Amino acid sequence: MIADDSSTRLAAVQDRIARAARLAGRQPDTVTLIAISKTHPTAAIRPLIAAGQRAFGENRVQEAEAKWPALREETPGIALHLVGQLQSNKAEAAVGLFDAIHSVDRPSLIAALAKAIDKTGRRPDCFVQVNIGDEPQKGGVAIGDLPALLAEARTAALPIVGLMAVPPADIEAAPYFALLAKLAREEGIDRLSMGMSADYETAVTLGATHVRVGSALFGSRA
Numbered sequence: 001m002i003a004d005d006s007s008t009r010l011a012a013v014q015d016r017i018a019r020a021a022r023l024a025g026r027q028p029d030t031v032t033l034i035a036i037s038k039t040h041p042t043a044a045i046r047p048l049i050a051a052g053q054r055a056f057g058e059n060r061v062q063e064a065e066a067k068w069p070a071l072r073e074e075t076p077g078i079a080l081h082l083v084g085q086l087q088s089n090k091a092e093a094a095v096g097l098f099d100a101i102h103s104v105d106r107p108s109l110i111a112a113l114a115k116a117i118d119k120t121g122r123r124p125d126c127f128v129q130v131n132i133g134d135e136p137q138k139g140g141v142a143i144g145d146l147p148a149l150l151a152e153a154r155t156a157a158l159p160i161v162g163l164m165a166v167p168p169a170d171i172e173a174a175p176y177f178a179l180l181a182k183l184a185r186e187e188g189i190d191r192l193s194m195g196m197s198a199d200y201e202t203a204v205t206l207g208a209t210h211v212r213v214g215s216a217l218f219g220s221r222a
């Protein structure tokens with residue numbers, strides 16, 4: 001049964017996060033598990049909500065708009081995170097829907113988000129995404145441009161709470177997690193959104209405060 005599967009998987013992931021946190025001398029409750037539900041229908045999400053999971057992530061505004069208003073009406077207290085690239089023309093919709101945005105990566109988006117926050121009165125937690133592996137096809141600000149972008153975000157009064165990164169695929173992620181943690185320390189930022197299904201325990205040992213786990217909870221995406 002799907003329900004049994006996903007609640008069993010949830011317990012296993014929570015357990016691994018707790019073990020990794022203790023290994024690093026941290027309290028398990030300093031790590032937020034974000035269940036990344038992109039591509040999965042509401043029927044696959046409900047069992048996790050029933051099992052107590054409350055933080056979820058999507059990578060597309062439109063898909064989130066289609067799925068989450070109904071789920072949130074059924075269960076109050078759900079926090080919705082945007083983990084995908086955001087077009088400036090969707091900033092207002094994103095600010096209206098999400099409690100956290102993990103993909104702030106350029107001046108034009110900062111301006112659009114600041115305007116949307118002003119207009120709606122909603123202030124989602126914002127993470128600046130860093131292109132930690134310097135990969136042209138990936139979103140995120142270049143490491144060298146991070147200080148200037150953060151300065152711009154502060155000037156725009158954007159509620160920047162953390163840094164986010166997706167390391168290059170298929171190679172050891174730990175050095176990239178350590179680098180993101182170092183950049184955050186240098187900038188006086190305390191939250192770190194890093195770690196996915198393949199490497200969330202490593203990320204926790206290196207300081208992740210938010211791990212973004214999809215397939216380890218929901219099974220593989222079609």
Ligand SMILES: *Cc1c(COP(=O)(O)O)cnc(C)c1O
Pocket residue numbers: 036038059083084166196197198212213214215216
């Ligand atoms: C899809 C996605 C995840 C989750 O990936 P899994 O490997 O399925 O855990 C995490 N972060 C981002 C930005 C994603 O797009």
